[in-house]
Structure formats: structure tokens, C-alpha cells
């Protein structure tokens with residue numbers, strides 16, 4: 001279980017996260033929804049450790065994470081697929097995947113075959129430059145790179161943003177499989193609500209740096225959406 005308790009964060013003196021309490025379970029896709037600028041990315045970076053919370057606690061299976069830097073959290077089993085993908089455009093697909101091996105605690109130096117089973121395109125394009133891939137292919141590469149480390153917690157920040165429907169569906173199936181077959185804790189920041197309903201189990205709705213509602217994704221009703229999400 002990934003537990004977040006009273007987590008707070010400020011950029012300088014601008015408080016962006018206020019006493020966030022959340023719990024994400026293995027085998028489930030937990031969705032973080034909310035309008036632009038409410039603090040979703042800031043929350044993901046606080047879980048990964050690239051930003052350090054100013055207060056509160058964070059633990060994975062009762063192991064405290066708050067004082068650990070991002071590289072130690074990666075070894076503890078947390079991986080982030082960042083918003084905007086951020087693959088290395090001047091490295092090949094294979095080299096991009098090899099970067100993910102750094103998160104592993106064992107000495108395995110090979111990209112696991114199952115990454116290519118999940119995203120066959122990465123195999124056929126293994127020697128192409130990351131920057132030559134389409135947006136959807138880059139997103140698959142970013143997810144593949146995170147999975148190379150065999151994370152227990154996979155954080156994804158808006159993976160469907162600007163991506164064609166066929167690849168969105170493929171990504172959803174991979175997330176479903178990771179949760180169901182490998183018991184991964186999947187945390188999905190997502191504004192595309194059809195995707196949340198199709199592939200998500202639970203949701204937290206954020207507004208202005210606070211969690212204002214949560215429940216099963218089937219309970220993410222049009223009333224809630226109208227109150228907190230529509231513009």
C-alpha cells in the first residue's frame with residue numbers, strides 16, 4: 001500500500017499542496033483527476049521525490065519515503081512516467097530503455113522481454129532515435145522505460161495527452177494487466193474521464209491543492225464533474 005498522510009508542499013512561499021491524504025492499493029488503478037493547475041504534477045513529483053514535501057508523511061508498505069531522495073525511492077520500487085514523456089530524443093529506443101535499468105536493485109543488465117511483449121513497437125524500432133518516434137510511440141517508450149525497473153508503484157502523469165485513440169487503448173490494456181496480473185500500484189493522473197471510467201478502479205478528485213472527493217470510479221458522477229472539473 002502507498003500511503004500519503006497530511007502531505008504539504010510549497011514552491012517558495014506559494015503553498016500548492018494542502019494536507020493531502022490518500023491511499024493506493026496494489027492491483028488497482030487509482031486515478032488523480034482535477035483541472036489544470038490544481039497540483040496533480042506537483043503531487044506526482046512529491047511521491048517520486050524530485051520535489052520534497054514540506055510536511056506530512058509518505059510510505060510504501062510501511063517503509064517511510066519522505067526523507068529519501070528520488071534515486072533511493074526508485075530503488076524502493078517507485079517509477080514515474082512524467083508529463084510530456086521526457087524521453088531522450090538523441091538516444092535510441094533501446095538506449096532509452098537501458099536508462100530504466102538503473103532503478104533495479106539486482107544485477108540484471110538486460111531489458112526484460114516482457115517490455116517488448118507489452119509494446120511490440122519498441123522492438124521493431126529499437127535502433128531508431130527516440131526523437132523520431134510519434135508522440136504515442138514516445139509515450140509507450142516512456143512507460144516501457146519506467147517498467148524496466150520492475151516498479152511496485154507506477155506513477156503516470158497524463159499519459160493520454162495528445163495521443164491517438166488506438167495507442168490510448170493499448171496503454172490502458174497494459175495498465176490493466178500490470179494491476180491485475182502483477183499487483184502493481186498504478187497511479188494515473190488523467191483528465192480524460194472516459195479513460196478513467198474504463199481503466200480506473202478508484203479516484204481522488206483534486207481542487208486547489210486539496211483532495212475534495214474520492215471513491216470508486218463508478219461514483220465519479222456528472223454532479224462531481226460539474227462541481228469541480230467543468231470550466
Ligand SMILES: Nc1ncnc2c1ncn2[C@@H]1O[C@H](COP(=O)(O)OP(=O)(O)OP(=O)(O)O)[C@@H](O)[C@H]1O
Nearest residue numbers: 011014016034035036037038039040041042043083
Ligand atoms: N516550478 C514551479 N514554481 C512555482 N510554481 C509552480 C511551479 N510548477 C508549478 N507551479 C504552480 O503550482 C500549481 C500546481 O501546478 P501543477 O503543475 O502541479 O498542476 P497540474 O494539476 O499538474 O496542472 P496541469 O493539469 O496543467 O498539468 C500551479 O499553480 C502552478 O502554476
Ligand SMILES: [Mg+2]
Nearest residue numbers: 040041042083
Ligand atoms: Mg500536470
